[in-house]
Every structure is written in structure tokens, then in C-alpha cells.
Amino acid sequence: MVRFHSRSGQNFFRTVTPVTEKRRSLPLLGEPPVERRDAARNRIAILEATRRLIDRDGIDAVTMEAVATEANVGKGTVFRRFESRQGLMAALLDHSEMAWQGAVLFGPPPLGPDGDPLERLLAFGPSRLETTLSNLDLIRHATAGRGGRSRPPYVFAVMHVRHLLQxxxxxxxxxxxxxAIMAPFEVHILEQQTRVDGVTTARINAGWTDLVRRIVRD
Amino acid sequence: MVRFHSRSGQNFFRTVTPVTEKRRSLPLLGEPPVERRDAARNRIAILEATRRLIDRDGIDAVTMEAVATEANVGKGTVFRRFESRQGLMAALLDHSEMAWQGAVLFGPPPLGPDGDPLERLLAFGPSRLETTLSNLDLIRHATAGRGGRSRPPYVFAVMHVRHLLQxxxxxxxxxxxxxAIMAPFEVHILEQQTRVDGVTTARINAGWTDLVRRIVRD
DNA sequence: GCCAAAACGGACCATGGTCCGATTTCATTC
DNA sequence: GAATGAAATCGGACCATGGTCCGTTTTGGC
Incomplete structure (x- = not known):
């Protein structure tokens, strides 16, 4: 099974744009404006503070004010950088999701390319389930509220499966x-199954594999 | 297609326990305590006020304070009766869900009993989709937030499908x-499909039917 | 060193939710 | 059928937290 870590080290938030290199005087069209140094510093501080708070006191203790304080930053700054509490959680999620996407797109078989499509698909489910389960809280808080924004990882997963099916x-x-294949991995459903019905991960995986086989066979 | 209305008339909230009939002195064990008359009156007033607000200004305008005012009641009362905003929405939802459950359990074929199981199952999807879509907002607001309570209708639907499969x-x-069969009808998914991807109801139904056929065939 | 643009941050607002003293209900008693 | 009192209900003041606003500060190209 392919492994990837969601919480690697301490300095795992890197500036997107290294500010040490000389900046072009005229930013190219469509290029995002370079992040100011204070902005970058604060963004990282906020993300690390959030991670720290979650690990220490659980996700419910993560109030925007607490994050601001922990990051030595004003509340307004937190909101400007991440839009909302939801956005902050989503940003944090991105980290492990990116790692996972990497494994899917560029990693070794059976998950990555160069494998038999059906094998890839069958490896995809358990892999996706694992990331999802290990981020349940984060995912819930990143999607709850206001119209439940279309979560990029979800879109990616569906597109990928569609491609494999093809x-x-x-x-x-x-x-x-x-x-339909990805639907059983929705947060609500998984929470019901794992927290209420006491369904094991192994059983969910087995069920999912069976589902895929039924759908795929001709 | 079986028809049922989610918004019947005006006085559609009835007291659970008619208080006109003489009350037993000693309530039977396990029987819920009789609702006091003022409590009943307020409960109904609150539900009707909520319905009115939603119909008039949309669901986002439904603040607990607004509900309280519209119902001529204190804010505390609203919370005591319905626990939370979520609970209030759930109570409102219950109304149309009950009607739907009735159609499924006692209505005429193909949905109701006395039909071929497979026919029933195939009728079940579109029927469920219809109710879900016509209550999207309500469902979202009734399940969002705090740990996304296990929604009774969802549990019912899954149990019923399980029974039919058997x-x-x-x-x-x-x-x-x-x-897995019910999963594609999760709110998040349906919202993504209808509001973002522009998938039509007909297509969702067709896809669902296909899914069921693939799962069921042996 | 100058200056415009960007970022900062805390006061302020809205709303979900809690609390507890005042009020209402209703079975019992006379 | 009126008085009584305990239990349930009421309701608005109060709190916590997500989110906004705008005057002040910082940044970094010139």
C-alpha cells in the first residue's frame, strides 16, 4: 500500500513564491501578484498555529480568535488570508490532499500510472478512504456551512475515477x-458508519470493492 | 407517479395530543408527558412562523430571533422547544418526510407494498430524489454543523432499500x-450536480436506475 | 529617503445559544 | 367552582464566536 504522511515535520508550510529571488518589475499577465514578506510570514504562522491548536485541544477549540492569538496576529489578518473558518480548514486540508493527489498521479503502481486501470481503480478506493478517514474532522469543518463549497479533492477524485472507468x-x-462510486465516501456517510453503526474500515473497503466489481463487470 | 404534498394548507401543524380530552391522572409508564396547552400553542406558532419566513424571505433570513418575533414568543422558548436552529429545521422537514414515508410504506404500487420488489426499488429512487431536491435547503440546514446528526430519513431510506434488496x-x-445505492442522493452531491455541473433531474434518475441495475443483476 | 500599495489588527456587529427569575398552567383540595 | 401551589414554561438579558470595517503601519520599488 502506498504511504504518505499528512503531518510531516514542523516546517511543512513553505512559501509558495520564494521571495529571495529577484522579482520581475512588470508582473506577467495572469500571474498572481507576489506575496509580500510580512504576508507570507503571517500566513505560515497562522497555519502552524492552527495545526498546533488542533493537535493540542481538538478541532472545536480552534476559534478564529484563538488562532489569531496563537499566531501573534490580528483577527482581521486571519480572515483576510483565509476568508473564513471554513477556508482556513480547507487550506490545512490541502496539504495532505496534495500529497495524496501526488501519489495518485505520479506514484508507483498499483495506485499511480503504469498500472492496469482496474487495479488502479481498486487501489484507489482504500487509499481514498484512508485519507478521508484520517481527516474527517478537517473535512467536515472545511465543507460545513454556507452552501458547502465544491471541495476540490472531491472533484479531482470523481474526474480520476471517470478517467479510469473510461x-x-x-x-x-x-x-x-x-x-456513484465515490459517493459512499462522503463525510456524512462515513461518520454514520464508523461512529454510529460501528462498521470497520475493512468492511467498508470490502463493500466498496464489491460495489466497483458489480458496476464494472460486463 | 405517486404524489404527495409537502406544503398542504395553513393549519397543517396539529397538536400531537388533543388536550380537550380528559387527561389520565396517572400517566402510563413510558408515555410522554402531556404537552401543556401554552407549550403546544407556541410550538405550532413557531413552526408556522418559520414556514412563513422561509417562504417569504428565503431560508437565510430565518434567524432564531426573527422566528421568535414572528411567532410572538421569546427567543428562549424557540430554543427550548427545538434545541437549536438545526433542530427547528429538522422539525419542519419531518412534515414532508413523514408524508413520503407514508407513501413508501402504505401507498399504492409501484412505490408502496404489493409490488414487485425490483419495481419498488426502481420507483424508490426517483421518488426519493424528488423529495430531497424539493427540500435541499431545509435538509442542508437541518444537517449542517455540529457533527451532522444522523438524519432519520436517511436511516429509514437505507433500511428500506436493504429490505428490498433482500x-x-x-x-x-x-x-x-x-x-451505496442511496449515497448519490446525499445533499452535497446533489448540490454539486444540480447547481454546479448542471446535471438534469432526468439524467440523475437515469444514471441511478443504471446503477441499481448493475448492482442488482446476477 | 519617499510614497503608493498592501497588509495589519482591534473595535464593532450579527446571530446562535444559555440562564434564571417571573409567569402560567392545571391537578388537587376544599 | 374558587383557591392553592408545585411543576412546567416563558422570555429577555447575556455570552461566545464568526465575520466586517477602516484608520494605522509596514513594505519595497524608485
């Missing part, structure tokens, strides 16, 4: 089938 | 298969 040669409404 | 003679992990 390679496998499945026929039908692929986007919808892909959605 | 009657059809499908073999495998029925609870999980049932969950």
Missing part, C-alpha cells in the same frame, strides 16, 4: 457512475 | 450495498 472500457454515463 | 434476492453485504 480506460477500463466501461460504458454508460461515466460522470454519474464515477460519482 | 426481497429481490441480492447477495452480499446488504447494508453496505443499500448505503
Amino acid at each position: 480506460e477500463i472500457g466501461v460504458r454508460g454515463d461515466l460522470p454519474l457512475l464515477a460519482t | 426481497e429481490i434476492g441480492v447477495r452480499g453485504d446488504l447494508p453496505l450495498l443499500a448505503t
Whole structure:
């Protein structure tokens, strides 16, 4: 099974744009404006502070004010950088999601490319389930509230599955089938199953594999 | 197609316990305590006020304070009766959900009993989709926030599907298969499909039917 | 060193939710 | 059928937290 870590070290938030290199006088069109140094410093401080708070006191203790204080920053700054509490959580999530996407897109088989499509698909589920479960709280807080923004990881996963289905040669409404395949991994459902019904991870995986086999067979 | 109305008339909230009839001196064990008359009056007033506010100004305008004012009641009362904003929405939802459950359990075929199990299952999806879509806002606001309580309608739907699968003679992990079949009707997913991807209801239904056929065939 | 643009940060607002003294209800008693 | 009192209910003041606003400070190209 492919491994990837969601919480690596301490300095795991890197500036997106290294500010040490000389900046172009005229920013190219469509290029995001370079992040000012204080802004970058604060962004990182905020993310690290949030991570620290979650690890120490649980996600419910993460109030925006607490984050601001812990990061030695004003409340307004937190909101300017991350829009909302939801946005802050999403930013934190991005980190492990990116790692996972990397494994899917560029990692070794069976998950990564160069593998049999069906094998890839069957490896995809457990892998996705693992990341999802280990980030349940974060995902819930990153999607709850206001219209439940379309979560990029979800979109990515569905597109990827759709692609695999196509390679496998499945026929039908692929986007919808892909959605159906990923649907059992929705937060609400997983929470119900794991926290209420006491379904084990192994069983969820087995069930999912069975589901895929039923959908794919011709 | 079976029809049922979610918003019938004006006086559609009835007291659970008619208080006109003489009350037993000693309440039977396990029987819920009789609702005091003022309590009943207020409960109904609150529900009707909420409905009115939603219809008039949209669900986002429904603040607990606004509800209290509209119902001529104190804010504390609203919270005592419905626990939370979420609870209030859930109570409102219950109304149309009950009607739907009635249609499923006691209505005419193909949805109700006395039908071929597979027919029932295939009728179940579109029916469920219809109720869900016409209550999207309510459902979202009734489940969002705090740990996303296990929504009774969801539990009911899954159990029912599980039962139908059994009657059809499908073999495998029925609870999980049932969950998988209902999963594409999760709020988040439907919102993404209808509001972002522009998928039509007809297409969702077609896709769902296809899904069920793939799962059920042996 | 200058200056415009960007970022900062804390006071302020809105709303969900809690609390507790005042009020209402209703079975019992006379 | 009026008085009584305990239990339930009421309701608004109060609190916590997400989110906004805008005057002040910092940044970094010139």
C-alpha cells in the first residue's frame, strides 16, 4: 500500500513564491501578484498555529480568535488570508490532499500510472478512504456551512475515477457512475458508519470493492 | 407517479395530543408527558412562523430571533422547544418526510407494498430524489454543523432499500450495498450536480436506475 | 529617503445559544 | 367552582464566536 504522511515535520508550510529571488518589475499577465514578506510570514504562522491548536485541544477549540492569538496576529489578518473558518480548514486540508493527489498521479503502481486501470481503480478506493478517514474532522469543518463549497479533492477524485472507468472500457454515463462510486465516501456517510453503526474500515473497503466489481463487470 | 404534498394548507401543524380530552391522572409508564396547552400553542406558532419566513424571505433570513418575533414568543422558548436552529429545521422537514414515508410504506404500487420488489426499488429512487431536491435547503440546514446528526430519513431510506434488496434476492453485504445505492442522493452531491455541473433531474434518475441495475443483476 | 500599495489588527456587529427569575398552567383540595 | 401551589414554561438579558470595517503601519520599488 502506498504511504504518505499528512503531518510531516514542523516546517511543512513553505512559501509558495520564494521571495529571495529577484522579482520581475512588470508582473506577467495572469500571474498572481507576489506575496509580500510580512504576508507570507503571517500566513505560515497562522497555519502552524492552527495545526498546533488542533493537535493540542481538538478541532472545536480552534476559534478564529484563538488562532489569531496563537499566531501573534490580528483577527482581521486571519480572515483576510483565509476568508473564513471554513477556508482556513480547507487550506490545512490541502496539504495532505496534495500529497495524496501526488501519489495518485505520479506514484508507483498499483495506485499511480503504469498500472492496469482496474487495479488502479481498486487501489484507489482504500487509499481514498484512508485519507478521508484520517481527516474527517478537517473535512467536515472545511465543507460545513454556507452552501458547502465544491471541495476540490472531491472533484479531482470523481474526474480520476471517470478517467479510469473510461480506460477500463466501461460504458454508460461515466460522470454519474464515477460519482456513484465515490459517493459512499462522503463525510456524512462515513461518520454514520464508523461512529454510529460501528462498521470497520475493512468492511467498508470490502463493500466498496464489491460495489466497483458489480458496476464494472460486463 | 405517486404524489404527495409537502406544503398542504395553513393549519397543517396539529397538536400531537388533543388536550380537550380528559387527561389520565396517572400517566402510563413510558408515555410522554402531556404537552401543556401554552407549550403546544407556541410550538405550532413557531413552526408556522418559520414556514412563513422561509417562504417569504428565503431560508437565510430565518434567524432564531426573527422566528421568535414572528411567532410572538421569546427567543428562549424557540430554543427550548427545538434545541437549536438545526433542530427547528429538522422539525419542519419531518412534515414532508413523514408524508413520503407514508407513501413508501402504505401507498399504492409501484412505490408502496404489493409490488414487485425490483419495481419498488426502481420507483424508490426517483421518488426519493424528488423529495430531497424539493427540500435541499431545509435538509442542508437541518444537517449542517455540529457533527451532522444522523438524519432519520436517511436511516429509514437505507433500511428500506436493504429490505428490498433482500426481497429481490441480492447477495452480499446488504447494508453496505443499500448505503451505496442511496449515497448519490446525499445533499452535497446533489448540490454539486444540480447547481454546479448542471446535471438534469432526468439524467440523475437515469444514471441511478443504471446503477441499481448493475448492482442488482446476477 | 519617499510614497503608493498592501497588509495589519482591534473595535464593532450579527446571530446562535444559555440562564434564571417571573409567569402560567392545571391537578388537587376544599 | 374558587383557591392553592408545585411543576412546567416563558422570555429577555447575556455570552461566545464568526465575520466586517477602516484608520494605522509596514513594505519595497524608485
